Amino acid sequence: TYTFNILIRGFCKNSMVDEGFRFYNQMVESKCDPDVVTYNTLMDGLCRVGKVKIAHNVMEGMNKKTRDVKPDVVTYTTLVRGYCMKQEIDEALAVFKEMVDRGLKPNDITYNTLIKGLCEAQKVDKIKEVFEGALGGGGFTPDTCTYNTLLNTHCNAGNLDEALIVFEKMMELKAQPDSATYSVLIRHLCKKEDFVRAEKFFDELFEQKILVNDDGCTPLVAAYSSIFEFLCKSGKTDKADRVFRQLMKRGTQDP
């Protein structure tokens, strides 16, 4: 079953849900029992190509099956995200509610997913509700991911000042900013040609050794791209050179 699941995931991640289902059928033929993970994976695949309704049906199917496959937190989170991606926030909220009603406890990922959707739909009041613990029975603590979402939302809306406030709040609350945090900030500061502040963050980024650390936090190429662009534009070629060397020395998976 594991093997099939892994295989199916491979196809689903590449927008080849149909192939995924082919293996699902084969799985059944070989008397391997699909489990929650199998269904969740397929559902995610469906959502990624915009077939949220079908994904929803899959979940209904899981409900009907008397076997021990039952929708879990991941199932619901996947579906919430699916609806968010289609900008159908009301559906997303409905799914979320159904989950809570059924006694399933949303986790951080569920909340973060929902918050992202609410940001895109500009449902500010709803976001507040989530933060105040009014939705889903509380127990939600915003993490780095949550703040990154808020940060990015403000940036996209052009509210850089708001974004910086979020950043400071992160510091206050000891939510470690990660490479995504900085990469977003720097990129947007560059876009605004605010090189002074961009460089400040850039230096900070290096001091904190966020990029250098190898505990699985792989700096993304995107982060470097904007950094280089910025360094070159502002004539700090020497610095760019230094950073580049460091990058090469570490070896990267990505050119």
Add this chain to the structure above:
RNA sequence: CGGAGCUUAUUUUAUAC
């Protein structure tokens, strides 16, 4: 005999064209 195991869901998608 007992135990363990990152199979699934969340934030950033850059430059150039």
